[in-house]
Amino acid sequence: MKNWLPVFRYLLRWTLLVLPLSVAAGSAVALFLWSLDAVTDVRFAHPWLLYLLPLAGAGIFFLYRWGGKQADAGNNLIIDEIHEPGAGVPLRMAPLVLGTTLITHLFGGSAGREGTAVQIGGSFAEGFARWLRLDKEDRSVLLMVGIAAGFGAVFGTPVTGAVFALEVLTIGRIRHKALMPCFMGAVFADFTCSAWGIHHTHYHIASHQNLPFYTLLATSIGAGVCFGIASRLFSELSHGIKRIAAKVVPRPEWVPVAGGLVVIGMAALPGMTDYLGLGVHNPDPAAVTLVSAFHEGGAHTWSWLWKLLFTAVTLGTGFKGGEVTPLFFIGATLGHTLAVLTGMPVDLFAGLGFIAVFAGATNTPIACTLMGAELFGGEYLLYYAVACFTAYCFSGNTGIYLSQRVSLSKSGEMLPGKTLRDLRK
Incomplete structure (x- = not known):
């Protein structure tokens, strides 16, 4: 005692x-x-x-x-x-x-x-x-x-x-x-x-007991590689736009103005207004949203890339907000695309992408695996971990938070005191 x-x-x-x-x-x-x-x-x-x-x-x-x-x-x-x-x-x-x-x-x-x-x-x-x-x-x-x-x-x-x-x-x-x-x-x-009466969005992944274990495992690993590459692309593009805009635009107050004009220009293309804002819901039932990505036909082949571009331009030119919900959108729509290509369940692979692209961009695979269990239930916990840890490995030594310290690199190298910003330099 x-x-x-x-x-x-x-x-x-x-x-x-x-x-x-x-x-x-x-x-x-x-x-x-x-x-x-x-x-x-x-x-x-x-x-x-x-x-x-x-x-x-x-x-x-x-x-x-x-x-x-x-x-x-x-x-x-x-x-x-x-x-x-x-x-x-x-x-x-x-x-x-x-x-x-x-x-x-x-x-x-x-x-x-x-x-x-x-x-x-x-x-x-x-x-x-x-x-x-x-x-x-x-x-x-x-x-x-x-x-x-x-x-x-x-x-x-x-x-x-x-x-x-x-x-x-x-x-x-x-x-x-x-x-x-x-x-x-x-x-x-x-x-x-x-x-306070705030309700969060609920997502559902159906049970797919008929899927062969090794087929699903191998496909999850391959998808994790794609999710990791998408994470890296988002991080690098966001940082790159910020760096290039500071060099090219003559006055700093014009950078967000230029960014806003680019977003307007992209939104003028047919169907591109789906990628504005948060992207969780949309009053248009035919729109691509984070929720629709969990259903057959709820996303287009390149939806993930368009959301990636819209968000990288928005945040890279000085607008405020988080990166995580757009990363959910990017991951879920990329998972939808991969599921269609491989014949896997759309809802399951949208869920894997939802958490794995986030894991790669923030270098937090353990937290993201747990997020899968909290949001979607624990039936596919093994596949959540496979997708998140694979994406983490393949996202490289980069991320959306450049102040992250690196105690141990993804290749096993000790780098005490270094930040992702230092590694970029």
Whole structure:
């Protein structure tokens, strides 16, 4: 019993620290998701708003120039602060990213929501840490809790949120010290978000007991390779567009204007409006969406590539929002295409792509395998793991978060202290 007292004290202390942060983050995420649905409905009702996207991009640029300061670094700033505490994560990050993400979606930019939720959680965590005057180590753990809370609440996947917060920081190493605080934070935040009446999208994969084991396993491995290549293409294209735009466009405030014009030009092509916005639902029953990708005929052969291009241009030119939901869309529609080509079940391979492209782009195969179980059920857990770990290996030493540290490269090389940004250089 005496040996348990330190454990009880540890759990009680972190429960008291995590609970108010999780309630605040979960409530803010609920407000964000409700607002996101509202602005998406407005955009569908008024398609002409797309033509104001360049002006919206310029507005986002000046909002961050005048009031954002280092907040413009987004998720990378939070990762850097966890590894090497410095100036801190500004509290203004939360309202800024929430507002500018809604602007992006209102005017048709192709973006997600994970980045916003994670930045809300990280910003709140920094505020709590300063108010409580926590030391550097506890502040670092609380920032990880903020990531877990934001991620767990925005997708309704608390176990994934906790593991994602641990796994995303360093490739090849997980900090178990923050395991219980992150788990508690993700659970409390998800519960709070749900208590506000927020409902998450449900996906269903039917049982396919008649499929030969080795055929399905081999096809899952091959699909995982394709998912990994798609992950790498998205990461490299997003970073490349950002780098090239900074060199080619003469003034930085014109970069999002140019990006908005490119998105308008692509959307003018027949059928391309399906790839604007979040992409989860669409009032047009014939549109390609994340949900439709799980059904026969619900996606076109190149739907995944079009969504990849729309999102890379949107985020690479300075619009705000997350990458994860577009990665879900890219993966699910690519899985749909591969299923049609190989004769495999569309719903199962859409699910594999959903999680595996995300795994490759964020270098978090364990979290994404768990996400498959949380979203789709555990019947195909082995294939979730096969697809996610294969995609992780074939995505290369890149990712959407350049501040990720690399403790152990995918080829087994020790690279302590290096970041993905360093490896790109």
